[in-house]
Amino acid sequence: MEHVQRWVFRLRVPWITWRARRLPDPVERLRYLRRATTVRIIPERAPRLLLAFGATAAGAALLIPGHPGLLTRDVAPPPASGVVLRQAKLAPDEVWMVDSREGQYEVYSNGLRVETAGTVSYHPRSWRRMIRPSLDPGELRRDPAGIVFHTTESHIAPFEPGQTDRLKRVGRWLIDYLRKERSYHYLIDRFGRVHRIVREADAAGHAGRSVWADGGTVYMNLNHEFLGIAFESATQSGDGPAGSVTPAQVRSARALTEMLRARYRIPTVNCVTHAQVSVNPLNHRIGNHTDWASNFPFLELGLPDNYELPVAAMEIFGFGYDQDFVTSTGGRLWKGLLLTEERVRQAASAEGVSVLPYRARLKEKYRKQLAELPASGESKEKAI
Numbered sequence: 396m397e398h399v400q401r402w403v404f405r406l407r408v409p410w411i412t413w414r415a416r417r418l419p420d421p422v423e424r425l426r427y428l429r430r431a432t433t434v435r436i437i438p439e440r441a442p443r444l445l446l447a448f449g450a451t452a453a454g455a456a457l458l459i460p461g462h463p464g465l466l467t468r469d470v471a472p473p474p475a476s477g478v479v480l481r482q483a484k485l486a487p488d489e490v491w492m493v494d495s496r497e498g499q500y501e502v503y504s505n506g507l508r509v510e511t512a513g514t515v516s517y518h519p520r521s522w523r524r525m526i527r528p529s530l531d532p533g534e535l536r537r538d539p540a541g542i543v544f545h546t547t548e549s550h551i552a553p554f555e556p557g558q559t560d561r562l563k564r565v566g567r568w569l570i571d572y573l574r575k576e577r578s579y580h581y582l583i584d585r586f587g588r589v590h591r592i593v594r595e596a597d598a599a600g601h602a603g604r605s606v607w608a609d610g611g612t613v614y615m616n617l618n619h620e621f622l623g624i625a626f627e628s629a630t631q632s633g634d635g636p637a638g639s640v641t642p643a644q645v646r647s648a649r650a651l652t653e654m655l656r657a658r659y660r661i662p663t664v665n666c667v668t669h670a671q672v673s674v675n676p677l678n679h680r681i682g683n684h685t686d687w688a689s690n691f692p693f694l695e696l697g698l699p700d701n702y703e704l705p706v707a708a709m710e711i712f713g714f715g716y717d718q719d720f721v722t723s724t725g726g727r728l729w730k731g732l733l734l735t736e737e738r739v740r741q742a743a744s745a746e747g748v749s750v751l752p753y754r755a756r757l758k759e760k761y762r763k764q765l766a767e768l769p770a771s772g773e774s775k776e777k778a779i
């Protein structure tokens with residue numbers, strides 16, 4: 396029976412490909428390809444052409460100047476052959492709390508356990524939407540719209556059985572410090588334990604000056620807008636290997652990300668690293684903080700490779716980058732950054748100006764928007 400199904404599917408491949416090619420709009424084309432291939436066991440050889448074509452269509456959609464973007468990013472990464480195609484979306488009832496003890500822990504249906512003892516509060520979350528592309532003020536929001544991933548940049552001891560006591564001691568000290576500073580919403584320690592630092596309903600001081608955007612909204616200074624998850628890790632070496640996270644941390648981060656995405660309907664485009672959103676308003680460069688400027692395990696967390704997404708600060712507000720930033724990425728510039736440079740060139744050319752004056756205009760927009768925001772940490776209710 397399966398043999399027959401494979402044959403039928405193989406026969407359909409040229410037809411699907413032909414039809415897809417006739418759709419002039421890449422987004423429509425991608426939607427069609429999704430429809431035509433969803434929930435189907437992919438046989439070993441036949442669909443390679445189709446998958447390649449699908450990937451090309453996704454790439455083309457991302458290259459449309461001014462394309463809100465990023466609608467296409469909820470598509471799961473191209474699967475290995477034999478894998479069921481499915482969209483990377485989570486409904487709230489896909490992950491739910493199954494057990495809890497007030498002030499001690501919460502357990503979720505996907506295996507996530509959150510340690511909640513000692514959770515602190517901060518400014519209640521409140522932010523006003525900035526509508527894209529007009530940058531006009533929108534409605535007031537109290538839910539988080541995304542997640543920023545960090546490293547704690549703290550001292551890292553070698554991850555070895557003989558170091559267990561030291562690892563636990565360093566971890567405890569770190570949690571106390573982060574709670575005092577209201578630094579993040581969650582910390583994932585070296586053993587993969589998930590600690591709630593600041594209540595989800597409050598802001599945390601994790602993102603500072605920062606910019607991100609999805610298809611309909613621009614986010615500035617993300618302490619209120621996005622949740623902050625930190626891995627106990629460091630980009631620079633302590634006396635352990637630099638930039639490393641443990642397999643237990645990755646597993647827990649996946650479960651935590653699933654829970655938060657389900658609870659708040661967070662799209663994958665809004666799951667990004669601090670290096671992708673951090674900006675320096677003084678010199679107008681991205682990458683003021685460079686934690687997770689490379690090697691973030693997006694795919695292991697069930698997310699697409701979001702280093703391929705356009706860099707919002709560059710595209711919307713004319714930010715640039717320097718050699719230090721290139722070094723922080725390990726010399727491998729993100730695909731999304733190169734894509735953004737091309738978009739900025741195209742947008743400038745569409746307005747009949749060269750890139751420099753075009754970017755100067757965008758920078759002016761940033762200064763204007765920044766001046767209208769309340770001081771960092773305060774409620775954004777007045778930011779209209």
Ligand SMILES: [Zn+2]
Nearest residue numbers: 545546669686
């Ligand atoms: Zn950070």
